[in-house]
Amino acid sequence: MGDFSPYDDNGGTVAAIAGQDYVLIACDSRLSTGSTILSRFTPKIYPLSKMTVFACSGFHADVLTLIKNLEVRMKLFIHEHGEEMSTKAVMALMLPTLYGRRFFPFYVRPIVAGLDRDGKGLVASYDPVGTPEFFDYVIQGSGENLVHPFLHNQIGAKRTLSDVPVQAPPGLTLDKAVKLLKDAFLAAAERDVYTGDTVTLVAMTAKGTETMEYQLRRD
């Protein structure tokens, strides 16, 4: 009991891209503790409502508890207001939910992604105590350092001839975004032992949600 720790790191990588008329969320499906693989198929993307999804790496038990908390709060919202929470409202809800545990935080790196009421993509990412960041693209988790510069280069068009984000949102199409995130996860799985098995991509547009799955390295 003396060396008990209430936290573990179950690894994994999550990423998202917000487009003009879509949002794309991706995650790997490996769950590990140290050098042991706990599960090869536990995708880290969780639907919260018709318009909003949640993706999270970190300590899996905290991830599950956090989602339960969010679902309770979202249900209370429906009973009070007679409608589902908007994506922006869920993004705002994350801060008090996480900061409420300021002195015993959930060990999580969450991303909230979804569409606003006009069908435009929105992405927000948070640190374990709820500090929000709003970018057009984001990557968090164990493969973050490997892939972050790649996304800046390809989506942010950093260090290209003009240094102007030529293909960044709004110019980035959903097809191209899918290809980029697939490549990003292939690269992460190649070198990060906590990322692998499969990559799940969830594409959300006003027309509906499409889920894609591709194999990654399994070693």
Next chain:
Amino acid sequence: MNPFNYNGGVCVAMKGKNCVAIASDHRLGAGRLTVSTDFPKVFEMGPALFIGLPGLTTDSLTVVNKLKFRVNLYELRENRKIRPHTFKAMVESMLYERRFGPYYVASVIAGLDPETDEPFVTAMDVLGAGEVNEPFAVAGTAEESLLGLCEALWEPDLAPEDLFETLSQVILNAVDFDCLGGAGATIHVIEKDKVTTRTIKTRMD
């Protein structure tokens, strides 16, 4: 303070089709203080053989002098140019001699074999443990960024110009996220009978 993060700096090398390229940044620091912005970490060991030595700069300079000495002796004794894989073995054994008090440098070697013109690239740690069967090699303070970018951007059989562009993008985007590296970069593209050296600009913050 960690000797690997004291002076800062990165090196990266890549194989292409009948060519190799090696690059380093230009920053020399003392902790958070930038001392020089004109300090490449790649050194010439022969007409088509280069070594990059990011890490503790005082050790880099010692190691490069010792290596040049050993290479000169080898080439006088053998009366031929040293081959990259022989040079790799030389670096390996020299670093391992200091097993219990190592030089705080990582090494990246790039070259063309003088006999077969085969591209050669490798990286090793402070004790000389390395890998030879990789198409690219990275070392330094932005190691993870470099590795991720190489993995995503590299493709087989790059021509010299494409290899230069790919390696430029790799080092540029990696040092953008590294406060201990950057301040410009130098890239050597090594072909048979020709080495093209170019300097590129990066963010200066």
